[in-house]
Amino acid sequence: MNKFGLVIAAAVVMFAAPAVAADDGPIKIGILNDQSGPYVAIDGPTSVDAARMAVEDFGGTVLGRKVEVVSADHQNKPDVGVAIARRWFDVDGVSAILDVAVSSVAFAVQELARERGKIVVYSGAGSSDLTGKACSANSVAWTYDTYALTVGSSRALVRLGGDSWFYMASDNAFGQALTRDSSNAVTAVGGKVIGQVLHPANTADFASYILQAQNSKAKVIALANAGEDTKNAVKAGKEFGVSAKQQMIGLLTLLPDVHGLGLDAAQRLLVTESFYWDMNDETRAWSKRFFERNKVMPHMVPAGVYGSVLHYLKAIKAAGTTDSAAVMKAMKSLPINDFMTKNGRIREDGRVLRDFYVFRVKDPKASKGPWDYYEQVATIPAEDAARPLSESECPLLKK
Structure with missing residues (x-):
């Protein structure tokens, strides 16, 4: 082989080696969320540890490869979230990104994942x-959405006499979606x-907003x-x-919120979740x-x-590969069964x-005692908790 041939051969080996190493190296799962801001108590490190628990319970490996969990703080900024996701996909070999708390960040990451053909699960x-x-064909809304949080509780409250509503909403994509979905549910039943x-995200003083809600004379004050x-809104409601005569409902109020508030301030608050520990x-x-652990x-x-x-x-085990399309096909074909969900499906x-x-x-x-905070008042069946496909704007669906 001449000198030129040796150079070409060396180049082929140099560029081929990383691909082989990637196929044999660890499977990396990225957990992207708020680890330092206003949502850290309801997400952040505890969600990272939950991911690690799942990897441990699965056995730590799949297809003969070690599974690693990496994490990062998106600081509730779409540009920061996308920069992290891009590095994970393009440089670090992360095969899927999960959690992605905060809808504004999720929309930005979803577009990048669509471009890269990667899986993202919320x-x-x-x-x-x-x-x-x-x-997107490769994205999954796993735990909840604004429709599920609002449709059952909103309709139930109207039917119980709470037929006039006032909304205090964060001025972002999530607050707008919550208000829209709840309003539609309220008006649909009369x-x-x-x-x-509207209030800016991460607001400390809710006094003026609570006074507007009180002066409205609405029977329901929806957060x-x-x-x-x-938490700040509920505290202000207690203070003022x-x-x-006015029922306050937290459209996304979670157990750590109630724990932080204390039962004296949070009592009678209605909440909707897809899981409760007890x-x-x-x-x-x-x-x-x-x-x-936490x-x-x-x-x-x-x-x-x-x-x-x-x-x-x-799904990776069933598909026999980490290829996103094959894994997503397996995720949608396999029933979901764990302590939280029985016979669920995507x-x-x-x-x-x-x-x-x-x-x-x-x-x-x-x-x-501590953490004994909820009494169940209603169950929303899975089919009722999801927006009907006939009303969906998803372009993937055949009309």
């Missing part, structure tokens, strides 16, 4: 548009929306926000004496393990991260079908 992001007009006020915003022996057993009880977001990682690994638009539950926060006297 547990913390909730806009129903992620499986609606912005749907209720009226008599007012709305279309999350995290610290929800929102009376029993539902049965299986949920209690997993939650005990989670508590021992010193907090889990809620639906980390529980959903656990389930999504487990299902993703099962619909054509990427929406997971599972039951949801409406809970009322207990009176302090009714609680048996």
Whole structure:
């Protein structure tokens, strides 16, 4: 072989070696969420650990390759989230990104994943548009969406007499989607929306917003926000004496929010989740393990991260490859079964079908101890908790 031939051969080996190494190297799963901002208590490190629990329970390997969990803080900024996702996909060999709390970041990451042909699975992001007009063949809304959070509880409250509504909504994609989906549910059963006020995300002072809600005389004050915003709004409602004549409902209020508020402030608040730790022996057993590791009880977001990682690994095993299209096909064909979900499935638009539950926060006297906060008041069947395909704007669906 001449000198030129040796150079070409060396180049071929040099460029081929990384591809072979990537096929034999670890399978990396990226958990992207808020690890330092207003949603850290409901997501962040606990969701990362839930992913690691799923990998451990699966055995730590699949297709003979070690499974690694990597994580990063998107700081609730779409540009930061996309930059991390791009590096993970293009440089670090991450095969799928999960959780992606905050809808604005999720929309940006979804577009990048669509371009790269990669899988993204949402547990913390909730806009129903992620499986609606912005749907993607390789994305899944795993744990909840704004439709599920609003349809059952909103309709139930109207039917129980709460027929006039006032919304306090965060001025972002998530707050807008929550308000839209809840308003549609309210008006569909004869209720009226008599007012709305928008607030910036991460607002500390809700006094003026609560006064507007009180002055509206609406029977229901709906909080279309999350995290610290929800807690601050509930505290303001307590301080300004929102009376029993006005029912406050947290459209996305999670167990850590109630824990942070305390039962005295949060009592009577209605919440909707797809998981509660104290539902049965299986949920209690997993939650005990989670508590021992994280010193907090889990809620639906980390529980959903656990389930999504487990299902993703099962799909890789079934597909015999990490190729995104093959794995997504397996994810949609395999039933979802874990402590949180029984016989769930991923619909054509990427929406997971599972039951949801409406809970009322207990009176302090009714609680048996720390984390005993909810009493179940209604079950929303899986088919009712998802927007009907006939109403979907997802372009993947054949009309």
